[in-house]
Amino acid sequence: MSSSRELAKQCKVKTNSVKRLHKELGYYEKERDKEQARVDKMKAEGADASDLKQAENVLQESAMMIPQTRQRLEAALAELQSFVAENEADIADTEELQQAKETLAEVEKLLK
Structure with a gap:
C-alpha cells in the first residue's frame, strides 16, 4: 500500500x-473562434480564393484538435475521479485532495 x-x-x-x-x-476553442472570425472577414471582403482556402484549412485544423483534447480531458477527469474515490480516506485533510475536489467540480461543470 x-x-x-x-x-x-x-x-x-x-x-x-x-x-x-x-x-x-x-x-x-479560442483559436477556433479567432480563425472562424478571420475566415468570415475574408469572405465578407471577397478575399482571393486560394487565401480563403488556406484560412479554411487552418480553421479546420484548429477545430479538429477540440474533440481530441476534450476526449483526453474526459479520460484524465475520470481517472482523477476514480483516484479520489479510492484514496480519499488515505489523503483526507490534505491540500492535494482539496485541490482535486475543486478541480473536479470546476471542470465537470464546464463539460456539461
Whole structure:
C-alpha cells in the first residue's frame, strides 16, 4: 500500500494533468473562434480564393484538435475521479485532495 505522501503526490499530478488539459481545450476553442472570425472577414471582403482556402484549412485544423483534447480531458477527469474515490480516506485533510475536489467540480461543470 502506498504511503499517504505518495498518494498525495499522485493526486497532485492527476489534478495538474486535468488542469492542463482544461486549459489546452480552452486555448483550442479560442483559436477556433479567432480563425472562424478571420475566415468570415475574408469572405465578407471577397478575399482571393486560394487565401480563403488556406484560412479554411487552418480553421479546420484548429477545430479538429477540440474533440481530441476534450476526449483526453474526459479520460484524465475520470481517472482523477476514480483516484479520489479510492484514496480519499488515505489523503483526507490534505491540500492535494482539496485541490482535486475543486478541480473536479470546476471542470465537470464546464463539460456539461
